Structure formats: structure tokens, C-alpha cells
Amino acid sequence: MHMSTQTLVSTRDVAVALGGRPVLRGIDLDVHAGEVVAVLGANGSGKSTLVRTLLGLVPTVRGEVRLFDTPLDRFRSWERIGFVPQRANATSGVPATVGEVVAAGRLSRRTPFVPMRRRDKDAVAAAVEAVGLAGRLGDGVSTLSGGQQQRVLIARALAGEPDLLVLDEPTAGVDVESQEAFAAALGTLVDRGATIVLVAHELGPLAGLVGRAVVMRDGRLVYDGPPLAAFTEADHVHHHDHNHPASPVRTGDHVPSVAAPLDPPAREAR
Amino acid sequence: MSIFLYDFVIRALLGAVFTGLAAPAVGTYLVQRRLALMGDGIGHIAVTGVALGLLTGTAPLLTAVIVSVAGAVALEVIRGRTSTSGDVALALLFYGGIAGGVMLTGLAGEGANVLQRYLFGSITSISAGEVWLTLALAAVVLFVAVGLSPQLFGVAQDEEFAQVSGLDARVYNLLVAVMAAVTVTVAMRTVGLLLVSALMVIPVATAQQVTRGFRTTLFAAMAIGTFASLAGVLVSAFVEVAPGATIVLIALAGFVAAYPVGLLLRRRRRARMPFLEMADGLDGVVPVHGHTAVPEDHEHQHGPACGHAAVEHGDHVDYVHDGHRHAVHGGHYDEH
Numbered sequence: 345m346h347m348s349t350q351t352l353v354s355t356r357d358v359a360v361a362l363g364g365r366p367v368l369r370g371i372d373l374d375v376h377a378g379e380v381v382a383v384l385g386a387n388g389s390g391k392s393t394l395v396r397t398l399l400g401l402v403p404t405v406r407g408e409v410r411l412f413d414t415p416l417d418r419f420r421s422w423e424r425i426g427f428v429p430q431r432a433n434a435t436s437g438v439p440a441t442v443g444e445v446v447a448a449g450r451l452s453r454r455t456p457f458v459p460m461r462r463r464d465k466d467a468v469a470a471a472v473e474a475v476g477l478a479g480r481l482g483d484g485v486s487t488l489s490g491g492q493q494q495r496v497l498i499a500r501a502l503a504g505e506p507d508l509l510v511l512d513e514p515t516a517g518v519d520v521e522s523q524e525a526f527a528a529a530l531g532t533l534v535d536r537g538a539t540i541v542l543v544a545h546e547l548g549p550l551a552g553l554v555g556r557a558v559v560m561r562d563g564r565l566v567y568d569g570p571p572l573a574a575f576t577e578a579d580h581v582h583h584h585d586h587n588h589p590a591s592p593v594r595t596g597d598h599v600p601s602v603a604a605p606l607d608p609p610a611r612e613a614r
Numbered sequence: 615m616s617i618f619l620y621d622f623v624i625r626a627l628l629g630a631v632f633t634g635l636a637a638p639a640v641g642t643y644l645v646q647r648r649l650a651l652m653g654d655g656i657g658h659i660a661v662t663g664v665a666l667g668l669l670t671g672t673a674p675l676l677t678a679v680i681v682s683v684a685g686a687v688a689l690e691v692i693r694g695r696t697s698t699s700g701d702v703a704l705a706l707l708f709y710g711g712i713a714g715g716v717m718l719t720g721l722a723g724e725g726a727n728v729l730q731r732y733l734f735g736s737i738t739s740i741s742a743g744e745v746w747l748t749l750a751l752a753a754v755v756l757f758v759a760v761g762l763s764p765q766l767f768g769v770a771q772d773e774e775f776a777q778v779s780g781l782d783a784r785v786y787n788l789l790v791a792v793m794a795a796v797t798v799t800v801a802m803r804t805v806g807l808l809l810v811s812a813l814m815v816i817p818v819a820t821a822q823q824v825t826r827g828f829r830t831t832l833f834a835a836m837a838i839g840t841f842a843s844l845a846g847v848l849v850s851a852f853v854e855v856a857p858g859a860t861i862v863l864i865a866l867a868g869f870v871a872a873y874p875v876g877l878l879l880r881r882r883r884r885a886r887m888p889f890l891e892m893a894d895g896l897d898g899v900v901p902v903h904g905h906t907a908v909p910e911d912h913e914h915q916h917g918p919a920c921g922h923a924a925v926e927h928g929d930h931v932d933y934v935h936d937g938h939r940h941a942v943h944g945g946h947y948d949e950h
Contacts (some may be wrong), residue, residue: 451781
């Protein structure tokens with residue numbers, strides 16, 4: 345419908361501070377319709393904060409974020425965006441079925457107090473099928489494996505039929521079958537011309553889909569271009585072990601490395 | 615059946631039905647957000663509201679609604695805006711509410727026996743006006759809790775996703791807090807302020823022993839809550855005890871009965887969960903152990919009728935017995 349040159353995401357000189365500490369700075373990023381962009385970087389480099397900033401989940405301290413050519417604070421077309429948060433599971437304090445969790449993906453298109461329409465139900469069924477969980481609509485989410493739960497969250501984002509899909513580490517800690525189902529679902533979307541921004545630790549099975557890589561280091565964008573072969577090999581970008589005890593040796597007078605908001609709080613300097 | 619001739623019994627039963635429906639409906643969202651004790655915190659604040667009514671000579675129901683809504687909003691703000699954790703914020707309100715209530719009741723020159731009617735419920739002292747206000751408030755709560763259930767479910771389940779869906783999570787969280795406050799005051803005369811939280815939480819805990827989905831949990835909890843509060847009020851119409859105690863004990867008995875059933879269901883579901891092919895990231899480092907034939911003899915052929923748990927594993931079935939996972943391979947079994 346829209347021209348392929350449309351800019352879906354645009355940031356200019358964006359800076360983000362958490363608790364007074366700048367964790368992102370000088371971020372200039374444009375994502376155009378049809379692009380598949382991977383945001384790479386080590387733990388604490390700010391890649392997760394970056395995508396959360398694009399979605400308005402983290403406030404900026406300077407610069408401007410625009411979604412679909414609209415400043416973020418005036419943006420209302422949330423049905424055009426699908427979001428898969430960084431999360432190990434899809435459960436909460438009360439049981440929920442796969443269908444109910446995925447149906448939450450339609451909320452951006454529904455009117456309060458109005459029941460689901462035929463169209464909503466079809467979209468939910470299609471999304472569940474796309475991630476290979478057809479027939480599990482009535483199953484409790486808590487009875488699924490971690491990888492299957494991650495697929496439920498991806499189906500929830502797909503159910504909204506978004507133009508832009510934002511995924512925060514969708515394949516972290518996911519079993520083989522789920523990774524393959526996920527890569528297949530993403531491949532179908534890419535073929536249809538969807539725009540995707542995904543945060544990843546390593547590209548792995550997604551390497552073939554990604555057309556552009558953005559590398560974050562210490563809160564700044566240090567690389568923006570075609571994915572290099574090195575990115576598929578995780579160790580060139582970061583340490584594979586998430587709990588690696590030895591942090592990179594710092595020379596000179598540096599503040600301690602900043603942490604992403606979901607990381608445990610770092611000890612204060614001094 | 616002569617007890618139904620008394621107006622106060624009919625009033626109490628009406629109050630019980632609406633309380634039994636509304637309290638678990640709101641409670642479901644509190645439990646979902648892991649704030650099961652929020653109703654209790656609000657109940658304590660409402661004590662101050664009741665006492666304020668006694669002191670100023672206004673209807674305690676009215677002052678209780680106002681004070682507990684204000685308290686619930688304060689609780690939400692403390693939780694959301696500051697680094698105070700949810701349980702500490704609750705504790706502050708718990709003790710402030712009770713202390714304020716006792717203090718104001720004392721100043722009003724009333725004794726503990728007056729306060730007790732509100733703390734544990736009292737079916738004989740409900741006036742007609744109070745019943746109508748109770749019903750109206752409960753009806754509004756029910757309408758919102760059921761009508762907005764997709765939105766409230768979405769926000770309670772994943773706040774950030776809801777935010778990116780264009781829902782204002784803060785507004786919905788406040789809405790739940792206000793509904794909880796209204797429900798607490800609605801339930802004040804039936805269950806009492808100190809026990810109302812039980813009627814919000816126990817039916818939900820009971821329902822989710824056997825349910826798989828959110829909507830079924832919501833409606834089952836409402837049914838259980840209605841039954842417990844109706845039965846409790848009836849019992850206390852015969853026996854000289856505060857209705858709050860009988861309602862909560864009946865609800866608890868329901869939970870005790872449902873728990874073993876839930877345990878059994880969960881165990882059966884877990885036993886049938888498929889085994890997954892795991893990627894350990896060590897491919898090429900540690901060889902995949904493919905073929906481990908089972909040395910022992912089997913007295914029977916594993917099959918649908920052999921009684922051993924058959925669990926899906928990739929493209930075949932593993933039979934589970936005595937700590938083994940046996941899969942058919944040619945003429946023998948492999949350990950998987």
C-alpha cells in the first residue's frame with residue numbers, strides 16, 4: 345500500500361538516560377519499509393534499550409523518535425506495530441490459554457466492550473498456525489515448553505497484522521524445533537514484504553533473512569551496514585557466555601559499563 | 615423457610631450475591647498481577663473511612679468508599695512512581711489504615727463493638743438504602759470487570775505489550791485499583807473489611823486448580839464466590855456468628871476440596887508433555903549420543919495398552935517406566 349521508500353522508524357540524535365546515567369547517545373537510525381534489521385551487541389551495550397526507546401517504552405532525554413513519519417508522542421496507529429518483548433515465558437498469576445494470550449495481539453484493533461469479531465478470530469488462528477502451534481489454541485500456556493511459549497508471544501505480535509515487527513531477543517534460550525518454526529514464520533513475513541527490527545545476540549539461523557545489521561557498543565551505534573560474516577559467529581561480537589565473569593579490561597578513566605534496564609542493577613561507582 | 619420472611623435476611627442475601635460475584639471478578643486481575651494481598655491493604659484503609667463516617671455522623675459506607683478509593687490510588691502511585699516495592703507500600707497502608715480507624719473510632723466515642731460490624735460483617739444491621747447503594751456499586755464493578763476483560767487481561771498479563779498496543783497501562787492499573795476499593799466497601803457489610811480479601815482471592819485460587827484459561831477462571835471464580843457468600847450468609851442467619859467467618863470458611867473448604875484434583879490434573883499434564891530435542895550449543899564438541907540399546911528384557915511389548923506413559927518425542931513415542939525412556943528401534947528398545 346505504501347511506497348517502499350517510506351521511513352517507518354527514524355531517530356535523530358537520540359539520547360536515553362536511566363537513573364541519570366546516559367545509556368544511549370547520538371543515535372541516528374532510519375528503518376525503511378521492507379528492511380530486515382538486526383540490532384547486535386554485547387550484554388549491556390544498549391541494544392534492548394534502543395528498541396524499547398523506538399516503541400516509547402523508555403523516555404528520551406534528547407533527540408527525536410518518529411514512527412511512520414509521526415513524532416512518537418503523537419503516534420496513535422499502534423495496530424501497525426507488533427512487539428515481542430524479551431521474556432522467558434508467557435505465564436502470569438492466573439492460567440491462560442494459547443488462544444487468549446494470542447488474542448491480546450488484537451487489542452490494538454479492538455473497541456472496548458465490543459466482543460471479538462470474525463476477523464479477529466481468523467487473525468488469531470492464522471497467527472497461531474504461522475508459528476506451528478495450530479491445534480493448541482485451547483491449551484494452557486503454562487503446559488508449553490519455554491520455546492513454545494516464546495512462539496506464542498511471536499504469534500501474539502503477528503495476530504495484530506502489523507506493518508512493523510519489533511522483536512527483542514526472540515530466540516534466546518529456545519529449543520531447536522521452536523527456532524526452526526520461528527525462522528520459518530519470519531521468512532514468510534519477509535517474503536510478504538514485512539519490515540522487521542530484531543535484537544539478537546547472534547544471528548544464527550536468521551542470518552539468511554537479515555539484510556542489515558546495526559551494532560551497538562557502550563550505548564552508541566558503531567556499525568550500520570550489511571551483516572558481516574563475523575556476526576554469524578557469535579564470539580566476534582560478544583562473549584557467548586551470558587554470565588561471563590570477566591568484563592572487558594578497561595584502560596583509562598572510564599565510568600563502569602552501563603547496564604540495560606532488564607539487567608540486575610550495577611553497583612554504583614564510588 | 616420462615617427466615618426468608620425477615621427483610622434483613624433478604625437484604626443480606628442480595629448483598630451476598632453481588633459481593634460474591636464482584637469480589638472474585640476483581641480478585642482475578644489482582645491475582646494475575648500477583649497482588650493478591652492488595653484487597654487486604656484496601657480493607658485496612660477502609661477502616662479509617664468507616665471511622666471517619668462514625669466521627670462526622672455521615673454514612674460510613676460513603677466515607678469508606680471515598681477513603682479506600684483514595685488509598686487504592688495512592689497505593690498504585692507509590693508502586694508505580696517510586697522505588698518502594700509493592701509489599702512495603704502495602705504494609706504502610708495496612709498499618710496506617712488500622713491505626714487511623716481505631717483512633718478515629720475512639721475520638722467518635724464509639725466502642726470496638728460498632729467497628730466490629732464493619733470488620734467482620736453483620737447481616738442484621740444492613741439498611742435498605744445501604745443495600746441499594748451496594749447493589750449499584752457492585753453492578754458497575756461487574757460491568758467493567760467483565761466488559762473490559764480483554765483489555766484488563768492484556769495489561770495484567772504483559773504491561774509493555776499492552777502499552778505498545780496503544781493501551782494506557784497506568785489507566786487500566788488505576789481502574790483495577792479503584793474497582794478493588796469499591797468492591798471492598800461493597801463487601802464490608804457481608805464479609806467484613808478484614809476478610810473481604812479472602813473472597814477476592816480464595817475463589818480464584820480454587821477455580822485455577824481445574825481451569826486452563828483466563829475466562830473460565832474468571833467465571834468459575836465468580837460462581838464459587840457467589841455460592842460461598844450465599845451459603846455463608848444463610849448459615850449465619852441460623853447461627854449467631856459474623857457472616858464473614860462462615861463465608862471465608864466455606865470458600866476455604868472449597869479450595870481444600872479442589873486442591874487434590876488440581877494436583878492430579880497438573881501431574882497428569884506434566885507426565886504427557888512431549889520431550890524436546892534440545893540444542894545445547896555444543897554440537898561438534900560433544901558427540902550426540904545416538905544409539906543406546908536397552909540391555910534388559912521386557913516382559914511385554916510397549917504399546918497403547920501397556921499402561922506405561924507414552925510421551926511424544928520428535929517423530930516417535932517414548933515409553934516411560936522405572937526412570938527410563940524407552941523407544942522402539944527395530945527389534946529392541948533404545949534409551950532416549
